[in-house]
Structure formats: C-alpha cells, structure tokens
Amino acid sequence: MIRDDALRLPVREALPALRDALDGPGCAVLCAPPGTGKTTLVPLALAGLVPGLGAGDGAVRRVVVAEPRRIAARAAARRMAWLLGEKVGRSVGYTVRGERVVGPQTCVEVVTTGVLLQRLQRDQELAGGGGGRAVDAVVIDECHERHLDADTVAAFLVDVRETLRPELRLVAASATTDAEGWARILGGAPVVEAAGTAHPVDVVWAPPARPVRPPHGMRVDPALLTHVASVVRRALRERDGDVLCFLPGVGEIGRVAGQLGDLDGVEVLQVHGRAPAAVQDAVLAGGERRRVVLATSVAESSLTVPGVRVVVDSGLAREPRVDHARGLSSLTTVRASQAAGRQRAGRAGREAPGAVYRCWAEAEDGRLPRFPSPEMKVADLTAFALQAAVWGDPGAAELALLDAPPAGAMAAARDVLVAIGAVDGVTGRVTGRGVRLSRAGVHPRLARALLDAAPRVGARRAAEAVALLSEEPPREYGDDLAAGLRAARRGADAYAARWRGEVGRLTSAVSTSSGGAGPLAGGTVDVTSASAPAPSALDISHPPAHDSAPGEPSADAPQSGSDGHTSVPGNPRAHAPQSRPASHTPAPGNPPADAPKGNAPDDLVVGLVAALAFPERIARRADDGTYLMVGGTRAEVGGGSGLAGARWVAVAVADRAAGAGHARVRLGAVVDEGVARAAAASTYAEGDEVAWVDGDLVARRVERLGAVELVVRPIKEPDAGLVREGLVAGLRREGLGLLRWSRDAGALRDRLRFLRRHLGEPWPDVSDAALLARADDWLEPELGRARRRADLGRIDAGQALTRLLPWATGEAVRLDALAPERVEVPSGSRVRVDYTDPEQPVLAVKLQEMFGLDDTPRVAGVPLLVHLLSPAGRPAAVTADLASFWRDGYRAVRAELRGRYPKHPWPEDPAGAAPTRYTKARQERTQRG
Known part of the structure; x- marks a missing residue:
C-alpha cells in the first residue's frame, strides 16, 4: 500500500494529462518543478502501483527510469520503495555500474543512462530476453542536464519506437528544460506541465568584496573558496536549518571543508560522485545535528536533502572539454547556467521557506548562459561515435538529437576508432572488435587497452590498471599510476572500494569475452623485460580482425537475454559483420596469449595499459626537462613528481594551466622505449628529411614516433625534391626577403600588384601567400639549383617574377603601357x-x-x-x-x-x-x- 505522502505530491494533478498523452501519441515531455514527485510518483503510477492513478486496466507494467548519476538512481529507488512500504529490490530496484538490486517482482527499475545505453545495444527492443519481462515505459529523468549518454539514449529510444516497438511509452522529464526541443525530438510529443508547490526562496546576493580571478581549466581562485566558506558561516548565523553549498568539484569541496572544520556543533558532510554510498545515504536520511552539506552538481537534481533551508551557490560547475589540436580532454570549470542556478536555489524551498546566497553580483546574473552546454557540443565524442556505429548509424545522421555532433569532433572520434580497429576505415561500419570494445563499459580507448593488455599481463592485472584510469584517483595518490595502483590496493577509502569493485567487473568482462586477443596476441611485446620490440609488434592503425562472437561482458551491470553474437537481430540500423572463429598462434618463444604474467612489475603493467589507451600521448624527455608527446604536444611534470626524470612516460591525464606554454601531466606512467615503440607503432616512420632548422637547411635520416625523433643521422646527398621542399619551407617561415630584391625587382612587384588590384586576371597575384604557394612556378630553375640559405640570396627575384607575366594571352607585352x-x-x-x-x-x-x-x-x-x-x-x-x-x-x-x-x-x-x-x-x- 502506498503511503499518503506520495498521494499528496503535486505532480498527481498532472497524471491524467500524462496518461492521455501516453495512451495517444505514446510519448510526452513532463515539466515539473523540483519536489513535485516527477521522479518518484510518476514511475509508480506508470507501473500501476498507485491505486486509481495507473493505466486504468489494473495491469502492472514494467517501467525503467534513467537517471544521470548513480547517487540519484539509488536515492530515487529507495524513496519509491519507502513510499510503497517495501525494501529496495522488491517492486522497485536499481542498477548502476557494479551494483544491481532487483528481484523477480521488480516492475520499476532505476538505472543510470550508461546502464540503459548498454542494455539497448544488447536488447534493442527492451524485450527482456531469457524469460524476463519486456519494458513498457521509459522515463528519462533530468534530461535538461544534456549529458551525452542521456541524449544518446533518447535518440536510440526514438529509433526503437519508430522501427520496432511503437507501443513503447517514452517520457522526457525535467524541472528546467527546452520543452519545445524535446517535444520535437519525440515526434511532436505533448508537453505536460505540473504546477509546483515549492516554498518561497529569498535570494541574497553575496559577491566577494574584491575581484577574484575567473576559473580556468580546473583552477579555481582560492580567494573565491575562502569567500564561499565565509558565506556559509554567514548563512549559519542569519538563517535556521541545514546549509547546502554547491561547489564545482571534489578538490574545492575538500578545501572549503578544511576551512569549516572549526564549526562548533555543526556537522560538515561532503557529497559527490566519489563519496561512499554510506555517506550519501546518511546525507539523504537527515540527522539530529545541524549540518553543512558541501556538494557538487550531483545534488542539483533527483534527490531531496532533508532539513535544508539554505543554499550557498558558488556559481561554478564542471563541464567536459576536448582540445583536438593537442589531443587533450578533461573537465573544466565554468560559470553555472541560469537553469542550474534555479535548480540549486530550489533545493532550499523543498520543505519550507528558505534562502539562497549567491556568491556573485546580481548584475552578472543576466549574463550567465541560459542552459548548461550540451556535452554533444563540447565533449570527446569517441564513445558516442562507437555507440552510433554499433547502432548502425556511424555518422549519427539519422539519430534524433537536439544538437547535431560537430563534424570536427566526429572526425577526430572516427580517427581514434579506426586506429583501435573498432570501425572500418572506409565505410565507418562497426567491426566485431568494435562491438566487443563497446561492451566493456568503459571508454573505447580503455576498452582497447583492457582487451589488448590482458593476454600479456593477465586479465586482473590489466583490469587493475584500467580501473585506475576509468575514474581518476584522488590527488593524494599522486601523479604516478604505479604508485596509485599500490595505494588503491591497500587503501581503505571510498575510492579504493569502488576501484576494487570495478576491477572485478572488468576482469569478468575480459574473462567472459571470447574471440581474438587483440594486436598483442602472438606479438613480441613482453612487459617483463626491457627489450625493445620491433615497431610492428603492435600496430594500432591496422589491427587484426576480430569478428568472432564476443561474449556478454558485464558492462554497467550483468544483464540477461543477450545472444552473445556480433550480429544483433532486431537492431533497427545495425549491420555488424557476421561472427566467425578467430585463431591466434603465439609467436615462438612467447607464452600463450592468455597466460597471465603475474611477475610483471606494476610500473610496466600500468605503463603498457596507459600506452595502449593513449598512444599519441606517449612522451619522451627533452634536454630542457619537458616531455614531447608523440602527438606533438609538449608537457611538463610537477615538482616532486614520481615521473620526474623518467626517459619515457605514457600520459593518461593532462591539462594546460592559464598562461602556461605547455601542458601539465596530472597522471601518467613510466614506460620503456620498447613499449613506446609498440604502442605507438602506427605513428612510426623512417626516412630522409630535409628541414629548415635554425635559419638554414639541414638534411637528416630520421626514425620517429610521430613528433618524437628516435634516431637522427646527417646525410650528405639528400634528394633534390626534399631539398626543394625544405627551401620552400624556409621561405614560408622567414619570408621572401631571403631572395635578392633589387630596386627594379621591388618596383616590378608593385606594378603587378597594382594591375592585379585594378584589372584582375590575367595579371598574377604577387602577395606573399600567393608567391609562396606558386614557388615552383616562378623560382625554377634557380630553386632547383639551390642547396642552402645562401643560394636563395643569389636568386634575382625580379627576373624570376617575369615568369608569372601573362605571356600566353599576349597581355604581358602591355605591361609598360598599362603600368x-x-x-x-x-x-x-x-x-x-x-x-x-x-x-x-x-x-x-x-x-x-x-x-x-x-x-x-x-x-x-x-x-x-x-x-x-x-x-x-x-x-x-x-x-x-x-x-x-x-x-x-x-x-x-x-x-x-x-x-x-x-x-x-x-x-x-x-x-x-x-x-x-x-x-x-x-x-x-x-x-x-
């Protein structure tokens, strides 16, 4: 029997309109303010668990609720179970990565969007194969946050409704969203609005007394954090009730908590995605003492923190960004949007009148962005591109998306997927290996590292290193992955507990997968020795085909009903290659590919995994102490780093601080040259190079990994074509002043420039850019005879320019008449x-x-x-x-x-x-x- 608390929730009044929408078009956009019950009462009503508010036929239906975060998924399931007077796992359950609490009677299951995405790829119709019940309705909650997984899930579900299951009901729910946009994406779905009964919230503008530096990258001005702590103290003095303070990240939460450590009689709690489940539960359960809850944006949506009457908003948030030019992606600190500000303020009025203290000036509020940046526009799209390819739409051209993926980001993502063998380089279609990578439940780069390293170091050792990379370890673990691995093994903190769970999941994912072992199988990369393998030992540009039928790895949670085949019957768009067995014969003298090497040192294991995941970020130390990555980005390690002094490192995480000329290594591993050569083999090149160096031509024979030069030898008789290219490069770098420009030559160029300006064709363009682009046309044969900088200075530019005159048309003879x-x-x-x-x-x-x-x-x-x-x-x-x-x-x-x-x-x-x-x-x- 449902509690009366649920029946009093304001969204109850909107349920008839929602039911009509779902009985008609079958989909709807539900706009309901925080605290109205859209996350709890609506799923129960859709499932037929609320007397008088169901479908009217008495049937109990299966409903899946997708939440953006694990903490929200667990909290929503527990709240719904409480409203029913049951324990979680009976009528209501939840599934998040590494944790599943469901039972045979579960009809409302709360999952993260990542879990639902994996489930859709295995069971496109959500038919619940293997004896399970088919899903009747899906609720995508908090869709306004525009997470990549949520947008992808919505697009896939629209596709399923159009092609496979038109009876599947779909609800996009949020408190603040682009209702018209979502209605359009859902095919003209009705918009159902629920009136809120939120209590009034006073707005107190509390900007810093002195200007603070704006956020850049992950950096937040310490002066702002000190100010936020002082505003929390002010709020405790001026208002009653608990205080909920929003900060951008875990580091900022820790620093503010340190400044509030002397509060008398007040409990300071920290809530974020890395916090232990017990701490998260304690925050949501309330307490007897007055509390200050320091939280990231996880507390914006889908859960009510009991007792909160005051919100202190720092005005900052974290969003993903990717720098394609440098090959770096990370979170960055940004000003929170107006929508986020409303969501945060609403936390103070859930249970009684409250107040929000905003740590910025009122005049700045109107200049804030209206909504958060869609991850589709700013994030790394490699995982999205792989999911789209597995779905059967490699370019995502047919998917119903609010924002089309940027062409440049998709091109970069496809390059990565081709390099790791996940998609075909010509057609873009997913390979059998790509399907296997997509089911590992981690970023495709990490999935590649997991599957290719496991045969060499053992499934568990590889899983340990990948788990360390899938969730960045705490800063106190240091920037050396090997040291971080040892810290996680012996750690008793929340991160270590999650890491151990992820290790088990990833180990199972490798163990339950069949098929080829990957490019390392049968190769010569042996991390137990320091010998340097041939560059071809691991070629990520053209990995072997892996079209054997992969098994069902446990991605975000174990799922039933998968047939375990690459070809997925019923997928509305997929055309995966047919399964066939693969065979791999170990190279002579090497152990079998599946033989674990438990004696491999930790630093070599994590180095191999990091190098396989990020081959373009393998870096070698330069004479000045900085590191040059294979991709061309220069980076440096911090003082006291465990990586300092290493000849080669594999950089897993890096960013660039404000005003810095180089990237900063935040997480990496020491590797040897053998692993570097093997992991980045696709970038290996050797040959003669003639380059313009320090103002003159230098001819060398070079072996390189991308931008990193391995071996350099001078050559005496370089190829004439390379010499010409080098001289042109020198001209482009230093300018046409390297040639001999007499007064007459300069005057001729001016006359031609005048005629081009007023008469156009056929008079030539003699701008610097045009002349450099046509150097072969007007500087031959002199350029062909030149061998060094001094030879360029002997070329009469005026005489050479006459070759560009329009002789063919006869206009050249009119030069003196016209100019x-x-x-x-x-x-x-x-x-x-x-x-x-x-x-x-x-x-x-x-x-x-x-x-x-x-x-x-x-x-x-x-x-x-x-x-x-x-x-x-x-x-x-x-x-x-x-x-x-x-x-x-x-x-x-x-x-x-x-x-x-x-x-x-x-x-x-x-x-x-x-x-x-x-x-x-x-x-x-x-x-x-």
Whole structure:
C-alpha cells in the first residue's frame, strides 16, 4: 500500500494529462518543478502501483527510469520503495555500474543512462530476453542536464519506437528544460506541465568584496573558496536549518571543508560522485545535528536533502572539454547556467521557506548562459561515435538529437576508432572488435587497452590498471599510476572500494569475452623485460580482425537475454559483420596469449595499459626537462613528481594551466622505449628529411614516433625534391626577403600588384601567400639549383617574377603601357611612378614641370596622386585633380614659396604657363638659344 505522502505530491494533478498523452501519441515531455514527485510518483503510477492513478486496466507494467548519476538512481529507488512500504529490490530496484538490486517482482527499475545505453545495444527492443519481462515505459529523468549518454539514449529510444516497438511509452522529464526541443525530438510529443508547490526562496546576493580571478581549466581562485566558506558561516548565523553549498568539484569541496572544520556543533558532510554510498545515504536520511552539506552538481537534481533551508551557490560547475589540436580532454570549470542556478536555489524551498546566497553580483546574473552546454557540443565524442556505429548509424545522421555532433569532433572520434580497429576505415561500419570494445563499459580507448593488455599481463592485472584510469584517483595518490595502483590496493577509502569493485567487473568482462586477443596476441611485446620490440609488434592503425562472437561482458551491470553474437537481430540500423572463429598462434618463444604474467612489475603493467589507451600521448624527455608527446604536444611534470626524470612516460591525464606554454601531466606512467615503440607503432616512420632548422637547411635520416625523433643521422646527398621542399619551407617561415630584391625587382612587384588590384586576371597575384604557394612556378630553375640559405640570396627575384607575366594571352607585352615605370610630364622629363600603394600610385614631380597641364596623368585608367615638389624637391602640395589645384590651391603655395625660391618662375596663371625644369635665367637662355 502506498503511503499518503506520495498521494499528496503535486505532480498527481498532472497524471491524467500524462496518461492521455501516453495512451495517444505514446510519448510526452513532463515539466515539473523540483519536489513535485516527477521522479518518484510518476514511475509508480506508470507501473500501476498507485491505486486509481495507473493505466486504468489494473495491469502492472514494467517501467525503467534513467537517471544521470548513480547517487540519484539509488536515492530515487529507495524513496519509491519507502513510499510503497517495501525494501529496495522488491517492486522497485536499481542498477548502476557494479551494483544491481532487483528481484523477480521488480516492475520499476532505476538505472543510470550508461546502464540503459548498454542494455539497448544488447536488447534493442527492451524485450527482456531469457524469460524476463519486456519494458513498457521509459522515463528519462533530468534530461535538461544534456549529458551525452542521456541524449544518446533518447535518440536510440526514438529509433526503437519508430522501427520496432511503437507501443513503447517514452517520457522526457525535467524541472528546467527546452520543452519545445524535446517535444520535437519525440515526434511532436505533448508537453505536460505540473504546477509546483515549492516554498518561497529569498535570494541574497553575496559577491566577494574584491575581484577574484575567473576559473580556468580546473583552477579555481582560492580567494573565491575562502569567500564561499565565509558565506556559509554567514548563512549559519542569519538563517535556521541545514546549509547546502554547491561547489564545482571534489578538490574545492575538500578545501572549503578544511576551512569549516572549526564549526562548533555543526556537522560538515561532503557529497559527490566519489563519496561512499554510506555517506550519501546518511546525507539523504537527515540527522539530529545541524549540518553543512558541501556538494557538487550531483545534488542539483533527483534527490531531496532533508532539513535544508539554505543554499550557498558558488556559481561554478564542471563541464567536459576536448582540445583536438593537442589531443587533450578533461573537465573544466565554468560559470553555472541560469537553469542550474534555479535548480540549486530550489533545493532550499523543498520543505519550507528558505534562502539562497549567491556568491556573485546580481548584475552578472543576466549574463550567465541560459542552459548548461550540451556535452554533444563540447565533449570527446569517441564513445558516442562507437555507440552510433554499433547502432548502425556511424555518422549519427539519422539519430534524433537536439544538437547535431560537430563534424570536427566526429572526425577526430572516427580517427581514434579506426586506429583501435573498432570501425572500418572506409565505410565507418562497426567491426566485431568494435562491438566487443563497446561492451566493456568503459571508454573505447580503455576498452582497447583492457582487451589488448590482458593476454600479456593477465586479465586482473590489466583490469587493475584500467580501473585506475576509468575514474581518476584522488590527488593524494599522486601523479604516478604505479604508485596509485599500490595505494588503491591497500587503501581503505571510498575510492579504493569502488576501484576494487570495478576491477572485478572488468576482469569478468575480459574473462567472459571470447574471440581474438587483440594486436598483442602472438606479438613480441613482453612487459617483463626491457627489450625493445620491433615497431610492428603492435600496430594500432591496422589491427587484426576480430569478428568472432564476443561474449556478454558485464558492462554497467550483468544483464540477461543477450545472444552473445556480433550480429544483433532486431537492431533497427545495425549491420555488424557476421561472427566467425578467430585463431591466434603465439609467436615462438612467447607464452600463450592468455597466460597471465603475474611477475610483471606494476610500473610496466600500468605503463603498457596507459600506452595502449593513449598512444599519441606517449612522451619522451627533452634536454630542457619537458616531455614531447608523440602527438606533438609538449608537457611538463610537477615538482616532486614520481615521473620526474623518467626517459619515457605514457600520459593518461593532462591539462594546460592559464598562461602556461605547455601542458601539465596530472597522471601518467613510466614506460620503456620498447613499449613506446609498440604502442605507438602506427605513428612510426623512417626516412630522409630535409628541414629548415635554425635559419638554414639541414638534411637528416630520421626514425620517429610521430613528433618524437628516435634516431637522427646527417646525410650528405639528400634528394633534390626534399631539398626543394625544405627551401620552400624556409621561405614560408622567414619570408621572401631571403631572395635578392633589387630596386627594379621591388618596383616590378608593385606594378603587378597594382594591375592585379585594378584589372584582375590575367595579371598574377604577387602577395606573399600567393608567391609562396606558386614557388615552383616562378623560382625554377634557380630553386632547383639551390642547396642552402645562401643560394636563395643569389636568386634575382625580379627576373624570376617575369615568369608569372601573362605571356600566353599576349597581355604581358602591355605591361609598360598599362603600368609604365615612368611617365612623361609637360616639361619633357620622364618621372618614375611609385606603385607602392596599389590603390593610387604616386607621381612625385617639381611643380614648375607641370605648368600648363589641366588633366591629371593616369595609368590603366587610374588617376595618379601627384606630389608637387618645391624647387628643392620637398613636398609642396598633393593633388589628384590638377585643374582644381591650379584654380584653388596654387595661390597659397605661390605666396609661400616664391620668396624662398625667387630664381624659379611663379606665374600668376600656371595653367597657361610654359612648363620648365630650369630657373628663370636658364629658361630664358634656352629660349634665346
């Protein structure tokens, strides 16, 4: 029997409209404020567990509720079970990664979106094979958070409804969301709104007294955290009830907790995804003492913290970001959105009137983003791309998504998937190996490392290292993965407990998978020795095919009903390759691929796993102490790091601090050159290279892993083509000034630039970019004879430029007519034209030589800008209209200069005077003679 508490929840009034929507179109968007019961009462009603609020036929249906986080999934299941007066696992159960509490009578199951995603890939119709019951309805809760898994699940479910199960009911539920967008994605679903009865919440603006530095990367200004702690103390003084404080991450929670450690009679609790389940349960159960609950965004949605009357909001959140250029992805600290601010404030009004203290100025609030950034737009899409490929839509072009995945991010994701053998490089279709990787329940990179390392070091040893990478260990574990592994083994903290559970799950995933062992099978990589294998020992660009039927690994939770085959009947879009057995013969002298090597040192095991997962982040130490990654990014390790001094490291986690020129290694492992060569074998190259180094040409024979040079030897007779490429590279780096530019050469280039500007084709583009792009056209044969920098300085640029003239069209012969080097002025002098400004060339000429000329000289129809000079050659006036100057400007120039230059003619009517190059006396003698 359901408790009266449930029947009083405000969402009850919206249930008839929701039932009508589901009986009609079969889907709906439910908008309900926090605390109305959308997460608890709605699933129970849909399942037929609430008398009078079900479907009306008395039937009990199976409902799956998808939550974005494990803590929310557990809390929602326990709350619903409490409302029914039952224990979790009877009518209501839950499944999160590594934990499943369900029973044969369970009809409402709360899962994380990751669990549901894995389940859909194995059982597209959610038919509950193997004797289980089919799912009748799915509720995607808190869809406004726009997590990648949630968006993907929604798209897959829409696909299932359209192609396989039109009777499957679907509800997208949230307190703050883009209702119209979700209604469109669900095919025009009705929007059902529930009125809330939240208590009023006072807003108190509490910005820092002094400006604080904005967040950058993972960094938060310590001054802001000190201010947040002071606001918590203020709230405790000014208000009654418990205080819920929102902070961006675990590190910030720890620092603020340290500053509140002296509170008398107040219990300080920390809630985040890494907190022990017992601590999370204690927070949600309430307590007798007054409490301060420091929480990340996990406390924004789907759960009520009893006793909270005050919220302190730091205004910060963490979102994923990916830097494709550097090959780095991580969480970054951002300003929380307006929607998140409303959600957080609502926590204070769940049970009684409350208050929210916002640690920013009211004027800033309107400038905050309306909603959080969709992970589809900002996150690493490798896992999404693999899920889409397994679903049968590699480009995600047919999926119903609120935001289309960015083309660049999808291209980067596909490159990774091709490299690890998960998808076909030509068609993009998933391979049998890709299906197997997708079922490991971790990022495809880590799945690749797990499956390929297990045959060499044993399933459990590989699982230990992968589990350490799947959830970043606490900072106190250090940045050395080997030390972190040992700390996790002996640890008694919450992280160590979760790590051990994940190790068991991953070990089972490897053990229950059949098929090929991966590129390492039969190879020569042996982590028990330091010998360097051949580069081809592990080639991630072209891994062997693995089309054998993979078993059913335990991904987020054990599931029943999988047929265990790569080909998935009933998948609306999948076209996976057919299963076939694979055989692998160990190389002579090597143990079988499945033989565990328990004697491998920890540092070599974690190094191998990290290198397999992130081959482009394998890095070698440079002379300056920094590390250059195979992908070209330079990084450095912190002082006192366990990685300091190592020749080679595999970088698992790195970020770039504000103002830093290099990335910073936050987590990595020591490897030897043999493992580096094997893991990054696809980037191996050797050959002759001619490069522009330190201002001149250098010819070398190089072996390299991507950007890392392994062996370098000088060569005396490099290939002529490579030399030419190197010289062009030098020109592009240092500019065309490396050539010999005489005055005539510069003038010719200016004339051509002028003609290109005003006449266009066929006159050539002579900008730096254009000339460098066509270097082979106009610098041959001189470029072909050059061997070093000095040879470039001997090339006559002017003579070379003549090769670009439009000889084929016959226009080249008109160069002097269209853009003459000199023009004849009335005095008979031939004066040079300056084409430096291609918009309007300049004619600098003595004023007396232009007497009698009304029409301004033109070239190619463009009037020249005439600089009229004094008899001493100094500028006297500038005009592009001689007639106007003689009429209006000459009088002032004459008055100023005739006293200074009395020997030169200064007639009152210059337009009618005779032009001259001479003084008055010489002009008279010339006339007499």
